[in-house]
Amino acid sequence: xxxxxxDPVHGFIGLPRAVARLVETRPLQRLRGIRQLAMAxxxxxxxxxxxxxxxxxxxxxxxxxxxxxxMHDDAELVECAALLHDIGHGPFSHVSEYALxxxxxxxxxxxxxxxxxxxxxxxxxxxxxxxxxxDILGRVRCDEVIQLLGPGQGRPALRSIxxxxxDADKQDYLLRDSYFCGVQYGVFDIHQMHRSLCLEGxxxxxxxxxxxxxxxxIEQFVLAKYxxxxxxxxxxxxxxxxxxxxxxxxLGVEVDQYPxxxxxxxxxxxxxxxxxxxxxxxxxxxxxxxxxxxxxxxSLLQRLIERRLLKRVFTRKVRDxxxxxxxxxxxxxxxxxxxxRAAIEMEVASLLSSQFKMxxxxxxxxxxxxxxxxxxxxxxxxxxxxxxxTSPPRTFESESxxxxxxxxxxIDQYVQMYAPVAWxxxxxxxxxxxxxxxxxxxxxxxxxxxxxxxxxx
Amino acid sequence: MNSYDFVHxxxxxxxxxxxxxxxxxxxxxxxxxxxxxLDELGFRAHYYGPYSSEVAGxxxxxxxxxxxxxxxxxxxxxxxxxxxxxxxDFRLNEAGQRTAESKASKxxxxxxxxxxxxxxxxxASEQDYIRLSIAAKTLFMLGGKxxxxxxxxxxxxxFGWSVTAQQISNAAEYLKKLGLVEIE
Numbered sequence: 001x002x003x004x005x006x007d008p009v010h011g012f013i014g015l016p017r018a019v020a021r022l023v024e025t026r027p028l029q030r031l032r033g034i035r036q037l038a039m040a041x042x043x044x045x046x047x048x049x050x051x052x053x054x055x056x057x058x059x060x061x062x063x064x065x066x067x068x069x070x071m072h073d074d075a076e077l078v079e080c081a082a083l084l085h086d087i088g089h090g091p092f093s094h095v096s097e098y099a100l101x102x103x104x105x106x107x108x109x110x111x112x113x114x115x116x117x118x119x120x121x122x123x124x125x126x127x128x129x130x131x132x133x134x135d136i137l138g139r140v141r142c143d144e145v146i147q148l149l150g151p152g153q154g155r156p157a158l159r160s161i162x163x164x165x166x167d168a169d170k171q172d173y174l175l176r177d178s179y180f181c182g183v184q185y186g187v188f189d190i191h192q193m194h195r196s197l198c199l200e201g202x203x204x205x206x207x208x209x210x211x212x213x214x215x216x217x218i219e220q221f222v223l224a225k226y227x228x229x230x231x232x233x234x235x236x237x238x239x240x241x242x243x244x245x246x247x248x249x250x251l252g253v254e255v256d257q258y259p260x261x262x263x264x265x266x267x268x269x270x271x272x273x274x275x276x277x278x279x280x281x282x283x284x285x286x287x288x289x290x291x292x293x294x295x296x297x298x299s300l301l302q303r304l305i306e307r308r309l310l311k312r313v314f315t316r317k318v319r320d321x322x323x324x325x326x327x328x329x330x331x332x333x334x335x336x337x338x339x340x341r342a343a344i345e346m347e348v349a350s351l352l353s354s355q356f357k358m359x360x361x362x363x364x365x366x367x368x369x370x371x372x373x374x375x376x377x378x379x380x381x382x383x384x385x386x387x388x389x390t391s392p393p394r395t396f397e398s399e400s401x402x403x404x405x406x407x408x409x410x411i412d413q414y415v416q417m418y419a420p421v422a423w424x425x426x427x428x429x430x431x432x433x434x435x436x437x438x439x440x441x442x443x444x445x446x447x448x449x450x451x452x453x454x455x456x457x
Numbered sequence: 458m459n460s461y462d463f464v465h466x467x468x469x470x471x472x473x474x475x476x477x478x479x480x481x482x483x484x485x486x487x488x489x490x491x492x493x494x495l496d497e498l499g500f501r502a503h504y505y506g507p508y509s510s511e512v513a514g515x516x517x518x519x520x521x522x523x524x525x526x527x528x529x530x531x532x533x534x535x536x537x538x539x540x541x542x543x544x545x546d547f548r549l550n551e552a553g554q555r556t557a558e559s560k561a562s563k564x565x566x567x568x569x570x571x572x573x574x575x576x577x578x579x580x581a582s583e584q585d586y587i588r589l590s591i592a593a594k595t596l597f598m599l600g601g602k603x604x605x606x607x608x609x610x611x612x613x614x615x616f617g618w619s620v621t622a623q624q625i626s627n628a629a630e631y632l633k634k635l636g637l638v639e640i641e
Contacts, residue, residue: 156502200504201504205502207503207504318521318522319521319522319523323523323524323552323555323556324556324559326522326523326524326556327522327556330518330522371517371518371521373517387504393504395505397478410517411517411518411520411521412521413518413521413522
C-alpha cells in the first residue's frame, strides 16, 4: 500500500505507508513554513515553494534511484533519510545555517561535535529526540538515518543517493527551483539519468557510476546546476536579501540583544533547544523580529517586507585586489574578522554619505564576499570525481569536454558592498557606482592592511 | 592551519608545481600522512584511491584568488587505466609564491614538517600518477603500519580495478621507502 500525492514536478509521488507516516509528524509539517529559496520571490515571484514540497520530491527521487539500482532492501531507509534531511533547517533555510554557525554555544558541545556543521548537528538532534519520529522509526532506524546523513559512515552507494554529486537532493531542487522560478535553466532528463546510473564494486563497497550512454544527461545536469547557480542562487537580489536577513539577525543578537533571537540560534546540543527551535518558521520569524521594538533588526527586516532593498554599490573580483589582502577579503564573513569588516563598512558609509549627501547608517552597509560555488556547497558538488562505467572506469571529467569549461567558470570569487541608497535611473546608478568604486576598493584594502599589520582598525 | 593553507604550502614545498589533478590529490594525501594531518584534509575512499573534495576546493580557491595558474597538456590518448586524457598542470605564480612565503613564516612549525615530508616524497621519486594512485589506495586499504604478503595479496583482490601482484609489490616498496609501511 503506498501513499500518493500530486506534485507539480514529478507527477504522482508515491511512498510506502511506513515511510509516509513521517510526513504527518510535526517536524516534517513545520517545513511547510520554510521557503526553499528564502526571499527569492522578491525577484522570481513564483518562488514560494517550501522545504516541505522539496523534501517529498527528494524522498521520491531517492526511492526511485535506490530501486532502479536494485537496492530494494535499503530503499525505505534511503527514503526516510531523504524525508528527514532538511528537518534541521531554520527560518529562511541557509541564512539560519550561517546564524547557527555564528552563535552556537560551542562550549556545550562534545569534542567530536566541534568540527561538524551546526545545522547537521541540529538535524541529528531532532531525529534523536523527537518523540513522534522515534515512535514511527524506532531507535535503531533513527540511528541508521543519522549515520547515513552524517559525515563518512554507511554503505557508500546509499550515501551517494543521499549526499554526493548526483544525489536526490540536487536532482529535485534543480527541477523544482526551475519550475517555481519560472525559468528553464534547471531542466535535465532525470529518467535517462536514472537509467544510466549503475553500481560497480563489491557489495557494501559499491561506487555509484554512470553508464557511458548517460554522459550527455550528466552534462545537462551539470549545465543546469551552473545556469541556476548563476541566474537564481547567485542572483543579485537573492544575495542582497539573504545578506539583509543575516545582518538583521546579527543586529538583533549583538546590538538589540533580543533574548528570543539570541535563544533561537544558541545551539547547545540540548533537547530543550531543539524543542524551541522546531517552533520557528519564516512567518513567525518575521512577525517576531520585524518589529518596532527592535530598532536595528526590525527596521532592516521591515525594509525587506516592503521590498526596499539595499543597493549593490560595489562589485569586484577578489583577484583584482592587491595580493596580500585577497585571502582576508575573501574571509570577511568570518566572525574573527568582524572588526575589519566593521571598519570597512564604517568607511564606506562615510564615503557614500558624502557622495549621496545623506546620512547612512554603517550598520546597514554590508560587505559580502563569496565564490560562485560556495565553500559550503563544494564538498557535495564536486562532479570531477564521478566515474563513467567504462572498462576500466574513467572520470567524467576526462570523458566530458564540456565539463572542464563549466567547472572553471565556478572558481570566480567576488566581494560586493550593499548600502541603503537609491538612484532614480540606471544611468544615475552607473554614475554613482563608478564614482564610488575606487574609494571603496581603497577602503577595503586599507582596512585589511591595517588588520594584517596588527593595527586595530 | 586549515586545509586550504595546507594545500597552498604543500604546492610550495613541492617546488611550486604539480602536474596532473590525480598526482596533486595523491601528493597531498601522502603529505597529509607524513605530517600527521591527514584527518584534517577530508580524504575519503574512492575507486582510484583516496580523494578529497576539500583539496579540490582549495585548488579552486587558489585559482580563483589568482595565486595558482593552470594549463592543460593533452597527450591525446587514454591510457589503459582510464586516467586523465587531458592533464591539468598547476603552478604557483609569483603572487602565489610570495603569499606562500608569508604563510610559511606564520606557520613555521607546520612548514618545517611539510618541508621534511616533501623531501621524503621527492627522494622516493615517484613521478607516475598511476603508481602513486596504487600506492595511495594500498595504504588506504591496509590501514596500518605493518603488512604481510598475504595482506598485500588480499588488497590486490579487492582493488576494484585490475592490478598485478607486481604493481602491488612496487606500491609496497614505495610505501616502505616513505617509511609508512613495514612488510613482514
